Amino acid sequence: TSAAMAAVCCRGMLAPFGGWLLAHQRSPFRFWSRSRSTAAAAAAAPLYDVVVSGGGMVGSAMAAVLGHDIHFHDKKIALLEAGPRKEYNHVPDTYSNRVSSISPGSATLLSSFGAWDHVCSLRLKPFQRMQVWDACSEAMIVFEKDDLDDMGYIVENDVIMSALTKQLDAVADRVEVFYGSRAVGYTWPLPSHMCGTSPWVQIELADGRRLQTRLLIGADGHNSVVRKEAEIKNIEHQYDQSAVVATLHLSEATNNNVAWQRFLPTGPIALLPLSDTASSLVWSTSREHASELLTMDEESFVDSINSAFWSNVNHSDFIDTAGAMFRSALSFLRPSGSAVRQLPPSVAKVDPESRAMFPLGMGHATEYVQHRVALIGDAAHRVHPLAGQGVNLGFGDIACLAHHLSAAAFNGNDLGSLKHLLKFETERQRHNVSLIAAIDVLKRLYSTKLAPLVLLRTWGLQATNALPPVK
Amino acid sequence: QLLLFRLTVKRPFSTSRSSVDPKEIKKFQFLAQKWWDEDGEYSALHSMNDIRVPFIRDTLLNMSSNYHLGSPLSGVKILDVGCGGGLLSEPLGRLGASVTGIDPLEDNIRTADQHKSFDPVLAQRIQYKCSSLEEIVEESMETFDVIVASEVVEHVADLEMFIKCCSQVLKVRETQLSYVLGIVVAEKILGTVPEGTHEWEKFVPPEDLERLLESNGFSVTTVNGMLYNPLWGSWSWTESTSINYAMHAVKSGAQGQSSPTDAPSETESKQHSATAGTAL
Numbered sequence: 001t002s003a004a005m006a007a008v009c010c011r012g013m014l015a016p017f018g019g020w021l022l023a024h025q026r027s028p029f030r031f032w033s034r035s036r037s038t039a040a041a042a043a044a045a046p047l048y049d050v051v052v053s054g055g056g057m058v059g060s061a062m063a064a065v066l067g068h069d070i071h072f073h074d075k076k077i078a079l080l081e082a083g084p085r086k087e088y089n090h091v092p093d094t095y096s097n098r099v100s101s102i103s104p105g106s107a108t109l110l111s112s113f114g115a116w117d118h119v120c121s122l123r124l125k126p127f128q129r130m131q132v133w134d135a136c137s138e139a140m141i142v143f144e145k146d147d148l149d150d151m152g153y154i155v156e157n158d159v160i161m162s163a164l165t166k167q168l169d170a171v172a173d174r175v176e177v178f179y180g181s182r183a184v185g186y187t188w189p190l191p192s193h194m195c196g197t198s199p200w201v202q203i204e205l206a207d208g209r210r211l212q213t214r215l216l217i218g219a220d221g222h223n224s225v226v227r228k229e230a231e232i233k234n235i236e237h238q239y240d241q242s243a244v245v246a247t248l249h250l251s252e253a254t255n256n257n258v259a260w261q262r263f264l265p266t267g268p269i270a271l272l273p274l275s276d277t278a279s280s281l282v283w284s285t286s287r288e289h290a291s292e293l294l295t296m297d298e299e300s301f302v303d304s305i306n307s308a309f310w311s312n313v314n315h316s317d318f319i320d321t322a323g324a325m326f327r328s329a330l331s332f333l334r335p336s337g338s339a340v341r342q343l344p345p346s347v348a349k350v351d352p353e354s355r356a357m358f359p360l361g362m363g364h365a366t367e368y369v370q371h372r373v374a375l376i377g378d379a380a381h382r383v384h385p386l387a388g389q390g391v392n393l394g395f396g397d398i399a400c401l402a403h404h405l406s407a408a409a410f411n412g413n414d415l416g417s418l419k420h421l422l423k424f425e426t427e428r429q430r431h432n433v434s435l436i437a438a439i440d441v442l443k444r445l446y447s448t449k450l451a452p453l454v455l456l457r458t459w460g461l462q463a464t465n466a467l468p469p470v471k
Numbered sequence: 472q473l474l475l476f477r478l479t480v481k482r483p484f485s486t487s488r489s490s491v492d493p494k495e496i497k498k499f500q501f502l503a504q505k506w507w508d509e510d511g512e513y514s515a516l517h518s519m520n521d522i523r524v525p526f527i528r529d530t531l532l533n534m535s536s537n538y539h540l541g542s543p544l545s546g547v548k549i550l551d552v553g554c555g556g557g558l559l560s561e562p563l564g565r566l567g568a569s570v571t572g573i574d575p576l577e578d579n580i581r582t583a584d585q586h587k588s589f590d591p592v593l594a595q596r597i598q599y600k601c602s603s604l605e606e607i608v609e610e611s612m613e614t615f616d617v618i619v620a621s622e623v624v625e626h627v628a629d630l631e632m633f634i635k636c637c638s639q640v641l642k643v644r645e646t647q648l649s650y651v652l653g654i655v656v657a658e659k660i661l662g663t664v665p666e667g668t669h670e671w672e673k674f675v676p677p678e679d680l681e682r683l684l685e686s687n688g689f690s691v692t693t694v695n696g697m698l699y700n701p702l703w704g705s706w707s708w709t710e711s712t713s714i715n716y717a718m719h720a721v722k723s724g725a726q727g728q729s730s731p732t733d734a735p736s737e738t739e740s741k742q743h744s745a746t747a748g749t750a751l
Contacts, residue, residue, distance in 0.1 A: 047591060073541025074567075191508075199589050410543070411524050412562030419509065 045210035047200060048076045048176075049415055050405075052217045053183055053226050055081025057100070057157060058377030058394035059219030060164040061110070065402045067171035068113040071409040077175045078211060079168070080203075082182040086158065087165040091123045096156040097245045097354045099272060099280045101259065101388035103152050106395040110163070114170070118163035119155055125273045126150040129258040131342060134446070134458060135265065135308075141461050152388070154259070154272045154280065182206045186216070186229045191371045191418075201372050201416075215416040217374050217401070219394075222363050224379035230370055236363035236382070239443070241267050242290040243360055243385055244283045247351035248305065253277050260344045261386070262309055263446040268386045269308045271344060279345070281305065282385055290357045301355070302347050309344045323458050360384055362440055364433070368425040372416030374401060381432050384443045393432060400427050503582040506556030514704055516558050519654075522697065522706045523621070524562045526717065527652060531568075531617065542567030550615040550640060552604050553623035557583030557597070563619075564596040571615070572599045573607060604636045611640045621654040624675055634687045641722045649722040651689060653680070656697070656715045677712050689720040 049072070052063045063079040066072050102110075102124075110116040128148050133140035143151060168175055187202035200212040218226025227234060248271070250256070256273040267284035274280050283293070283305070293301060363382035368375050377394035404420045413420065445457050509517045531547055532538070539545040545567035551560045554572030556579055564570050564587075574580055580601040587593040600607065618637050627633045641649035655675065681691045697715040698707050 070540055075541070409541075410528075410566075411521070412528070412565040413520075414561075414565075417509070 045202065045212045046076075048078045048211060048213045050075070050215045050217060051078045051080065051201075051203060051211060051213040052219055053080045053203075054218065054220030054224075054377075054379070055079050055083070055177065055179075056219065056221065056377070057160050057164065057391055058398065059217075060161065060168060061115070061395065062217055062219055062376060062398045062401070063175050063177070064113050064115065064164055064167045064171070065109070065398055066405065067168065067175040069402065069406050069409075071406050072174065075174065075409065078213070079175060079177045080181050080183055080205070081177065081179055083179070085165060085177075085179050086161040088122075088158075088162050091156075091159065094351060094354070095247045095274050095278060095280065096158045097247050097280065097351075097356055098157040099154050099274070100157055100160065100391045101152050101272060102155050102160075103392045103395075104150065105399075106392045107153060109395050109399050110160075113167055115160075115163040115167045118166050119159055122159045122162060124153045124155045124159065125256070125275060126153050127257045127259050127273050129342075130261070131258055131344070132261045132263070132461075134263050134454070134461060135311075141464055152259070154274060156274075178205070181209075183225065186226065188230070188370075189372065213372075214414065215372055215374065215405075217376060218379045219375075219377050220379055222361070222378040222382040224375065226373065227365055227375055227379050230373050232370065232375070233366045234363055235366065236361060237440075238359065238361040239384065240286060241284050241360045241384075242287050242357045244281065244285065244290050244293050244355065244357045246281045246301075246356070247274070247354040248279050248281050248302075248347045249349045249351070250277055250279060251346045251348040254345050256345065258342060258344075259388075260309070262344075264308060265446075265448065268446065269305070270386075270388075271309070271347075272388075279347075281350075283308070284360060284385060287359075294355050294357055298350050298352070301350055305347050310346070319454055319458060323462070326459050326462055362436070362443075364436055368428060369418065369421035371418050374421055374424065376401060380428075381436055383436055383439050386443055386446075387435075387439050389435065389439065393435070396431065397424075397428055400424050499578060499581060502578050503556070503585060506558065506579075506582050507586055513556075513558065515699060515706075516555075518704050519706050520559065520562055522708065523559065523654060523717070524566075526695075527563065527617075527619065528566055530650065530652075530719065539567060544568035547617060548615045549617045549619060550611070552618060552620045553626075554583060554599065555579050557586055557599065559619065559621055560597050560599075561587065561593055564593045568596065570597045571611075572597060573602045573604065574599070575601065575603050577601045604633060604640075608636045608639050613640065613642050615640055615649070616642055617650045617652065619652045619654075621652075622656050624653055624655055624680065625673055630675065630680075631683055631687070634683055634689070638688050638722060643722070651684070651720045651722065653718050653720075654697075654715075655680070655718070656699075677716050677718060680718060684718075684720045688722060690723055691718060691720045693717075693719040 050063075050066060052059045055063075059079060059081070063077055066075075066077055107116055110119065128144055128151055130143040130151060131140065132143070168177055182205065183203050184206050185202075185204040187204075189199045189201060190197065198212065200214060201216045203211040203213065203216070205211070216226060218224050218230075220226055222236075253276045256276045256279065259270070259272050261268050261270040264285070266286055266289060269283040269285075270281070272280045272282065283290075285293070293304060296304070361382060362384060363378075365375055365380045368380050376397040378390070380397065381393060383390050383393065401424045404424045405415060408415060408417070408420045445453060448454070505512050508514075528543055532543055543566050544563060547568045549563055549568045549570045551563070551570055551572040554560050554574050557572055560570045560572040560583065572580075572583060574583070580599045583597075583599045587597055587599075618641060620633075620637070624630065624633070637651050641651070643649070655677075677694050681694070684691055694712050695717045696709040696712040697717055698709040698711075699705075699715065700707065
């Protein structure tokens, strides 16, 4: 036993030399309290190379990417999803109220295994411009690509799921999907296994079935059971905010290729284009206000939205003057610095039954990996929707993890080995932490009417808009 | 406690053992963990896989006529001489090869067997035998496509005999070549070694090894230098072959003949330098 402890402590001491940039400690004695399964019980359960727990957009995409990887040709993958199979061959007439802003990088990932073609054949809306502005001042920032390429795509989550399901079917000989299955228990192996104990992760499903796997990928959302069972600490914070979503119909048809977002003191309101006549609403606001919005009649709801985008009630003369002065100073220095302000569309009506709300919070796991375990998507990091980054971070996790697993498979390595899992963790934490922190700061910065902060963010936004490198 | 353990194990070959002796089991568990702890004493051997497995794999990819997707070494029969706890046999097995691992130390073979036992894929593709190369020649004439000898050559008393045995167990075919891969490591970076194996240490420079191979029906195609970075615990290829090196050799169909258009074979011989102390 002392040898095992020594072995584990040795890893803890050697860890800094493994190329880590973040100095966090892994508990050296954590593995010791795990239960060990007997060889007999373990022997019966089928052994997979990879089990992905959680069949949402990120989990399904992870399983599909691995299933299409050439070095995984002979491997066995399982995907566990508590819900039913989601697929349709043609889109329903009404839009779903849950949409995502897909970045070009995510689109590239989805097309790498053939899912993007299905998305395109179902329904999506490209946009070329993002206009973001403040309710408390005239400050505005516009994002667009130089060559007017697509900045991103607004896609209904159901459409993405349908595309992923199709591509999972295409590799059904490698990827086994368990619908209506929920994992209720995990048994972790010791890092250097002792005689008679299984070195694999044991999974027990709600219906009593058991699986074993060389690598468990937790893609089960911000309340991740995998993360909790693995005793990975999670830094989390519930925002006193909820997001209200709805499908809106515009007053008049327009070249609806701009994503709009206005920062109100209560939270940002965003209008994401679905078609030339429809847009999707994502309005992050206080919980009370969110409940009010859900219960009020449709007319009042539409009025609230239009008012939120058009009203200048939060402007103060002081801020307006200060902002205007800064703007003229900027235009003196950089004549072409400020872009033309477009006006957001006005809303005529809302799809009945399309109003819904969900709570918002932020979260970040201190570790993304452990021996034979990796976390991706919201299980690893949860962000505020204000930057439209949530699912794109998850797709970024997938691209990175798949790259490392593919190389490991081609080198004959044990897929659950911490060596390559740590590389994934370092890369993604380096990328994610600053972005998540920035989103959190933005959220807090824009949650106030206090003049100094408004001025700060006004000037900051105007300056940023005028300076391409900062953007 | 560590010292006591080393003193009690004197004999290199232990064939009889009581399976319920708790002291034996404890000692065996201790050894097994040492081998397979990636950050432990054998960490340099583990990290060496990062260059030697791709090296072996890429060379043998040329050999396999039908590339099996996802299983690059499928159909290749490999003999891993001095397999130890199975650190090299397992990745080769995962890539699809049929591996026979031999080691004169019973404890090593037991460790290797036990480690692969839970993995149905490896259990099928790898078999271990407690034996020296000379002892298996009789039953394994012309059986293998490839021999890998990693950190073995430096501990062999009669190197010429060793090479002759290699030649005997390698297949001879008209259309395909058989390879010998040797890896030679001069630095004392591999921690403590199991009792009995490293009693004999002799530095074999690449020129000498090449000469011996060439005069026994092999044709040496490549010698690559290897460098160990102790800070990061990683290996890399390097120009100089004076400390550690990997060597490729092909067994020719006709004695001593090989055309320059033949696919290269790989002998990776690791040599220990008796004069080099710890290079750290």
